[in-house]
Structure formats: structure tokens, C-alpha cells
Amino acid sequence: xxxxxxxxxxxxxxxxxxxxxxxxxxxxxxxxxxxxxxxxxxxxxxxxxxxxxxxxxxxxxxxxxxxxxxxxxxxxxxxxxxxxxxxxxxxxxxxxxxxxxxxxxxxxxxxxxxxxxxxxxxxxxxxxxxxxxxxxxxxxxxxxxxxxxxxxxxxxxxxxxxxxxxxxxxxxxxxxxxxxxxxxxxxxxxxxxxxxxxxxxxxxxxxxxxxxxxxxxxxxxxxxxxxxxxxxxxxxxxxxx
Amino acid sequence: xxxxxxxxxxxxxxxxxxxxxxxxxxxxxxxxxxxxxxxxxxxxxxxxxxxxxxxxxxxxxxxxxxxxxxxxxxxxxxxxxxxxxxxxxxxxxxxxxxxxxxxxxxxxxxxxxxxxxxxxxxxxxxxxxxxxxxxxxxxxxxxxxxxxxxxxxxxxxxxxxxxxxxxxxxxxxxxxxxxxxxxxxxxxxxxxxxxxxxxxxxxxxxxxxxxxxxxxxxxxxxxxxxxxxxxxxxxxxxxxx
Numbered sequence: 315x316x317x318x319x320x321x322x323x324x325x326x327x328x329x330x331x332x333x334x335x336x337x338x339x340x341x342x343x344x345x346x347x348x349x350x351x352x353x354x355x356x357x358x359x360x361x362x363x364x365x366x367x368x369x370x371x372x373x374x375x376x377x378x379x380x381x382x383x384x385x386x387x388x389x390x391x392x393x394x395x396x397x398x399x400x401x402x403x404x405x406x407x408x409x410x411x412x413x414x415x416x417x418x419x420x421x422x423x424x425x426x427x428x429x430x431x432x433x434x435x436x437x438x439x440x441x442x443x444x445x446x447x448x449x450x451x452x453x454x455x456x457x458x459x460x461x462x463x464x465x466x467x468x469x470x471x472x473x474x475x476x477x478x479x480x481x482x483x484x485x486x487x488x489x490x491x492x493x494x495x496x497x498x499x500x501x502x503x504x505x506x507x508x509x510x511x512x513x514x515x516x517x518x519x520x521x522x523x524x525x526x527x528x529x530x531x532x533x534x535x536x537x538x539x540x541x542x543x544x545x546x547x548x549x550x551x552x553x554x555x
Numbered sequence: 556x557x558x559x560x561x562x563x564x565x566x567x568x569x570x571x572x573x574x575x576x577x578x579x580x581x582x583x584x585x586x587x588x589x590x591x592x593x594x595x596x597x598x599x600x601x602x603x604x605x606x607x608x609x610x611x612x613x614x615x616x617x618x619x620x621x622x623x624x625x626x627x628x629x630x631x632x633x634x635x636x637x638x639x640x641x642x643x644x645x646x647x648x649x650x651x652x653x654x655x656x657x658x659x660x661x662x663x664x665x666x667x668x669x670x671x672x673x674x675x676x677x678x679x680x681x682x683x684x685x686x687x688x689x690x691x692x693x694x695x696x697x698x699x700x701x702x703x704x705x706x707x708x709x710x711x712x713x714x715x716x717x718x719x720x721x722x723x724x725x726x727x728x729x730x731x732x733x734x735x736x737x738x739x740x741x742x743x744x745x746x747x748x749x750x751x752x753x754x755x756x757x758x759x760x761x762x763x764x765x766x767x768x769x770x771x772x773x774x775x776x777x778x779x780x781x782x783x784x785x786x787x788x789x790x791x792x793x794x795x796x
Contacts, residue, residue, distance in 0.1 A: 321562050321708045321737075332706060465573060467562045469733040492710040492756050496562075496741055503740045515733050 316455040317482055319475045319493030322462045323422050335459065338452035339426040340436040340444060343461035344474040345516035347419025348542075349437040349532045350382070350399040351554065356540040358408035363551040364420050370550045371415040380407060383415035387523040390415070399439075400531045413551065422461035423544075427552050430457075433544035435554060438474050438507055442536040445481035447543065456482065458497070463516055469500070470514035470532075476501025477535065508533040557696040558723055560716045560734035563703045564663050576700065579693035580667040581677040581685055584702035585715040586757035588660025589783075590678040590773045591623070591640040592795065597781040599649035604792040605661050611791045612656040621648060624656035628764040631656070640680075641772045654792065663702035664785075668793050671698075674785035676795060679715050679748055683777040686722035688784065697723065699738070704757055710741070711755035711773075717742025718776065749774040 324332035342348055351362050359380075365371040368390050371381055383390055384397035395401060397416050414420070419435075426433045432451040436444035436458070448456050458478055460471035476497035482488060483498075490498070504510045508530060511517055517529045542554035565573035583589055592603050600621075606612040609631050612622055623636040623643075630637035638657050655661070660676075667674045673692040677685035677699070689697050699719055701712035717738035723729060724739075731739070745751045749771060752758055758770045783795035 324706055465565055466732065467734050467737065469736050472733075472737055491707065492713075492754075493708050495710050495751075495754055496708060496713055496737070499741050499744045500737055503744055510736075513733075513736055 315452065315486060315488050317479060317488040317494050318455065318491045319458045319460065319479065319497045321460055321467045321472055321493050321496065322465065323425050323459060334429040335426050335457055336429060336431065337455040338432040338434070338448050339430040340434050340448050340456065340458045340478055341419070341423045341426050341461065342436050342458060342471045342474050343419030343422060344437045345470045345511060345514065345520065345532050346397050346399055346528055347414070347416040347461070348435040349439055350397050350402055351414060351435045351542045352437055352440045352538050352540045353399045353402040354407055354412045355542055356538050357402060358406050359410055359412045361411045362542055362554040363411060363413045363548060364423050364554065365413055365415045365551045366420050366424055368415055371413045374413045374551060378410045380410055380412045382412055385417065387519055387525060398525060398528050400528050403531065418461040418463050422459055423552060426459055427544055435542040436478055438477060438533060438535045439538045440541055441474065441477045442481055443539045444541050445478050445485065447541045449482060449485045468514050468516050470511045470516050472497050472500050473504060473507065473510040507535055556693065556727060556729050558720060558729040558735050559696065559732040560699045560701065560720065560738045562701055562708045562713060562734050562737065563706065564666050564700060575670040576667050576698055577670060577672065578696040579673040579689050580671040581675050581689050581697065581699045581719055582660070582664045582667050582702065583677050583699060583712045583715050584660030584663060585678045586711045586752060586755065586761065586773050587638050587640055587769055588655070588657040588702070589676040590680055591638050591643055592655060592676045592783045593678055593681045593779050593781045594640045594643040595648055595653045596783055597779050598643060599647050600651055600653045602652045603783055603795040604652060604654045604789060605664050605795065606654055606656045606792045607661050607665055609656055612654045615654045615792060619651045621651055621653045623653055626658065628760055628766060639766060639769050641769050644772065659702040659704050663700055664793060667700055668785055676783040677715070677719055679718060679774060679776045680779045681782055682715065682718050683722055684780040685782050686719050686726065688782045690723060690726045709755050709757050711752045711757050713738050713741050714745060714748065714751040748776055
């Protein structure tokens with residue numbers, strides 16, 4: 315089995331198309347989209363709908379639907395919730411569908427769903443459960459796709475990829491690519507997950523808008539067994555359950 | 556001063572143009588292009604001409620010109636030399652110009668030269684000298700641009716970026732981006748530079764074509780004071796001196 319870590323979503327160039335995501339993909343945007351997505355399911359949501367565009371999200375409004383998302387760290391106009399996993403953790407969403415629109419995490423998930431056979435949203439909170447699910451689903455390859463931020467690699471995402479890699483190594487034999495070795499190295503350098511997350515640019519941006527409490531929540535490892543898994547499309551939205 | 560490490564060349568997307576390389580750029584393709592380039596200058600070459608296309612390189616043929624390069628690890632037809640730094644280290648190139656055409660390293664250098672004010676080819680062998688040169692040239696930002704391989708990050712290049720980052724930290728005060736923190740973490744995890752280089756996919760490919768001795772040469776740190784620095788263009792070729 316092959317284990318590959320993409321430190322950034324790979325879009326290729328005209329002369330060099332990216333290798334497709336063909337088998338099983340773990341999408342990581344630990345601060346905060348994949349952590350928040352995990353929390354919605356944990357708190358009772360029946361489905362998550364990821365929408366790249368705000369208009370797509372707004373068009374899905376309806377009874378028993380919660381609109382959540384962010385632009386620049388804050389909830390867009392007309393949305394019920396921002397992208398705070400702590401805020402989500404304090405509520406119940408039983409019987410409701412949550413429509414999420416974020417920037418980097420949604421884009422990475424969309425890229426993975428273009429070609430991936432199985433796509434899972436992973437974070438530190440569901441790391442163990444997500445690694446097990448991926449291991450169960452994969453035929454020959456798992457790719458951990460780090461969302462990064464605005465085209466730049468994130469220390470938070472790569473640390474999380476390292477934690478996932480470590481769990482996967484405990485579950486089987488893998489040939490690792492350079493990205494997986496880099497992620498594993500980063501994971502092993504930090505004893506406390508809060509440290510790499512706090513050092514990341516993504517955390518700095520949250521501090522700037524007063525949402526630093528989210529960082530500590532995102533840094534909790536394997537507290538959740540919710541594993542948002544791609545279940546199909548509804549119009550332009552990606553459905554995870 | 557800002558220090559940024561790009562784990563891969565950033566080409567942006569239609570909706571998200573990459574941040575330009577505006578100030579000083581250290582281009583790293585440690586296995587092998589930037590190591591070989593450093594060695595040519597060290598061994599007396601008066602200039603290096605980097606040509607992306609083989610045809611461009613072949614058109615520069617002439618007296619006192621050496622054609623060097625690789626496709627798939629080996630010298631292209633009609634070339635005098637491959638891309639082996641060890642081979643280069645065993646010769647003298649006094650008074651001669653070396654035309655180089657490689658894949659990843661040449662592409663990364665071309666990207667940096669599009670917008671960069673100062674562009675330097677860096678590797679482990681010239682790491683200290685290259686860091687000092689960059690520090691002397693930079694106005695407010697140094698970017699270490701890792702060439703990677705076919706759009707994938709390389710453990711070898713990121714380790715080298717970490718060594719350069721460590722030298723730069725000894726030379727001044729820097730604000731580090733996530734890429735710099737990742738590179739520094741990787742550098743600190745390995746006591747012997749040969750270990751990350753040997754683990755890299757780039758080294759594996761050299762072993763497959765019988766060129767593993769190059770890896771040990773590429774892993775020698777700060778043995779050279781040659782620092783190939785962008786000096787202008789000659790037709791489609793980039794001139795380094």
C-alpha cells in the first residue's frame with residue numbers, strides 16, 4: 315500500500331498535469347474547516363453540504379438547514395454560523411443539515427472529490443477514527459491532502475498529516491513518499507499538538523479576529539469518532555455523512 | 556526581514572495568482588541541479604547558462620562551451636556531460652561556459668528569475684556562502700524556493716531549506732512563515748544530512764540509474780564558497796556567475 319502526503323493541493327501546470335487522487339483521500343484543513351465539519355456530525359447533523367460559492371450555500375437555505383461558513387475568518391452575511399468548531403460544539407444539530415462554505419478546506423475537498431474513490435474529512439480530533447476508516451476503504455493508496463492557506467503550506471495541516479501517518483503506520487505496511495516523511499518528521503518534533511498549531515499562520519489569523527480559543531479545540535487529538543465521508547453531490551454541493 | 560520557504564514552486568491558479576518572488580530568492584534543487592551548478596563555477600567555469608529546452612541548450616553550442624544536463628537522470632543526446640556533480644568535480648572548466656538543461660531545477664530558477672530582484676542557486680555544499688550572499692543582497696525578504704520533483708515536494712530540498720534557514724537565523728532577525736518552520740523542523744530532526752537525502756525520492760531515482768555516489772557528494776555541507784548568482788539573460792538562457 316502506498317501512502318502519499320500532498321503538502322498542498324496539486325493543480326498541475328499545462329505541461330504537467332497533477333497525478334489524480336484516484337483511491338482514498340484524507341482532506342486536512344485542521345484550522346478549521348475539517349475540525350468544524352467533524353463537530354457538526356458529532357453534534358447530530360444528518361449531513362454536511364460543502365459549497366464552494368456563497369451563492370450555492372445561500373440557495374440551499376431551507377427548513378432544518380443551517381448555513382455555516384467563513385470568509386476571512388468570520389461568518390458571511392446571511393449565514394447562521396461562522397466556522398468556529400467551539401461554537402458548533404456548544405450546540406445540537408439533530409435532524410438538521412449543515413451547509414458549509416469555507417475557502418481552503420472546501421477547495422481541497424472539491425479537488426479530491428473530482429477523482430477520488432473515497433474522500434474523508436480529517437482533523438486531529440477525529441485522527442484515529444479517520445485513519446482507520448481510510449485504511450478500511452483504501453484499495454492500494456491513501457493520499458493525505460493538506461489544504462494549506464491561499465496556496466501556502468500550513469504547519470498545522472502538515473503536523474496533522476504526520477499524526478494521521480503515524481496512525482496508519484500502526485495499521486499496516488506502507489511505502490511512504492517524501493511528503494509523508496516530511497509530515498512524520500514534523501509530527502515527531504512536537505510533543506504537544508498545541509505547539510505547531512499555535513505557531514501556524516492559520517492560528518495567527520484567528521488570534522487577530524479574537525478566535526484563539528478555537529485553536530486549542532482543534533489541537534485535541536482523537537476525541538471524536540465522527541468521520542465525514544463523501545456520499546455524493548447535490549447540485550454543486552458535496553454531501554458528507 | 557521576512558523569511559519564507561516555498562515547499563514547491565508556486566504557480567497559482569486562475570483565481571489565485573501566486574505571490575511573486577520580488578526580492579531575493581534562493582533556488583534549491585540539491586539532488587542535483589544546484590549542487591552541480593555550484594561545482595561548475597567552483598571548477599573554473601566563467602558562466603553558467605540555464606536553458607529550459609534542450610533545443611535552446613544545443614543552439615548555444617560553440618568553442619569553449621560545455622553542454623551539460625539531464626532528462627530522466629541521464630545526459631541527453633548530443634550533450635557533453637550529464638548532471639553529475641561528482642563528474643563535474645573531477646574536471647576543470649577554466650575559461651569555459653557551461654550550458655545546463657535540467658528539468659525541475661531549471662524550471663524553478665526560471666520562475667524565480669521572472670520577478671526576483673536577486674536569484675541565487677543554493678545547495679548544501681554552498682549553504683553557508685549562499686545564505687550570507689542572500690543576507691547581503693536582500694532588502695526585506697528572502698524566499699527559499701524548493702524545486703521539488705515533478706510537482707511533488709522533496710525531502711532533500713526541504714532539509715536543505717532548513718539548513719539555509721538555520722544559517723540565516725544566525726545572521727539576523729527574521730519573521731518565519733509556516734514553510735520556514737517546517738523546513739527548520741525537518742533539518743533539526745536529522746543529525747546527518749546524508750540520511751534525509753538518502754530517504755528522498757530524488758536519491759532513489761539516482762540509485763536506479765547507478766548514480767548513488769552523487770548523493771553523498773550532494774550531502775556535504777558548506778564545502779564550497781561558489782554562489783551562482785543571476786546575472787542576466789542571453790536569449791532564452793539564464794546566465795549565472
